[in-house]
Amino acid sequence: MVETVTLYRAPTPVADAGEIADWLRDRLARAGEGADADVEVRDRFLDVHRIEELPERFADARVLSPYERETGNTMLGIVRYEERALENPERAGGVLYDGVAVQRALNAALPESERPLDHLHVALLDRAVGTWGDHDGRWHKRVNVLGQPALVSVPGLYEAPAKPEAYYKEKQKHALVSGDAPPREVLENEVEGEFLVADDPRTTEALKGYVLQAVHCRRTGEAFCEAAGCRLSNPHRQPGVVEAQLRDPEFCDEHDETYG
Template identity: 70%
Template sequence: MVETVTLYRAPTTAADADALAAWLRDRIDAEVRVRDRLLGGLDDDGLAEELAAARVTDPYERETGNTMLGIVRYEERALSEPERAGGVVYDGRAVQRALNARLPDDQGLDHLHVPLLDRVVGTWGDHDGRWHKRVAVLGQPALVSVPGLYEAPAKPEAYYEAKSKHAMLTGDAPPREVLESEIDGEFLVADDPRTTDALKGYVLAAADLLETGAAFCDDERCRLYDAHRQPGVVRAQLREPPFCEAHAERYG
């Protein structure tokens, strides 16, 4: 049984950890705490090298990592200055293992740690032999990637059609604001004001997994559904009803 949940802020993102904690307190019978950024609070010389080793260098290659001195130095800077990080996908399971070994306080399953990350994480798909970006990698700790919310779920088909059309006409990739103005708003973009609301289900899913052993929900209308397309994220996280019947009875 989960007795304590600790959320960690991601101050360079639009995610409000305090608002997420307040929402979670109303739904689970556990103490919910908020702490500052986990990656910024780990004074560990080996973490930068482990992050470098967790870098996905080829979307179709299972092996990860580049631990050349320059890459490790980059990771060291990104740990202390997160606004300088970006453009990298990390093996979520490897990051999870690295952080699990460094968690403060109790590491047992009765104390769930949920760092909101300013990094993009992914998992390897054995079924198709490629890496897939993820919003959340559940477990201990449960990683919730804020940029993953914008990048992992596929956008509407019209988005890619507009992007391709613009590229054909101009030879360049269209500015993001052009695409956003042309496509209906059924998807989230970086720094979206809906970010915190859209992350609620993923944070709750982390606690639900430890409580029930079930990872996510099969009902597309439920906040605990792990949508793989942006319209599905909007429907599950931002539309009524908030939960399926089973999870409404438990968390509604």
């Protein structure tokens, strides 16, 4: 039973935590938990639950190589970078973190009074997170990491699911000519297929399903839905994300009975 869901804002206007919370309340009401599940919104997790150890914990969670399981660089300069990134999130970026290690760090930052099993924390993060794949010996970026607190990575929404191959070719071509990444409008016009890119205006809508996945997992123990096109599915390619999070119907037949 989930009695309280606390959703934490991300430091970007394209991820509207208030709108996501309103949508989540409606879905939980349809699931029969409207009277008990209190959905609240707080400021950025890394501001609300700041502890002294967080910069070093983030430094220790840094992925050093896509193909090396070992993580972490706690040299003074790296820890200082993480301190600055906590204070000025707009300066962070370009780093992949071990999502499970970050989750442990944020769990340790939660006050004891807010750790009951019926209180789920969901942090919208400005960091890219990943998990190690034992099956192929490499790190994989993720949109979310389920658990307590659940992590939902805003940059992960754009970076984790693979885009059409033509996207990467066009981006590389533009970089060779201009030295910079092409604007979103250029990529959308020149690359066939559907995908989300950084600061996409559809970000809030797409994140709703990933936040619900975290709550659904806590409620039922079920991780992801196997049905393509369901908000609770976990597509590995961008066209699948668009279909699942931005197209009707929102849910497969089974989950439509609960949340639809």
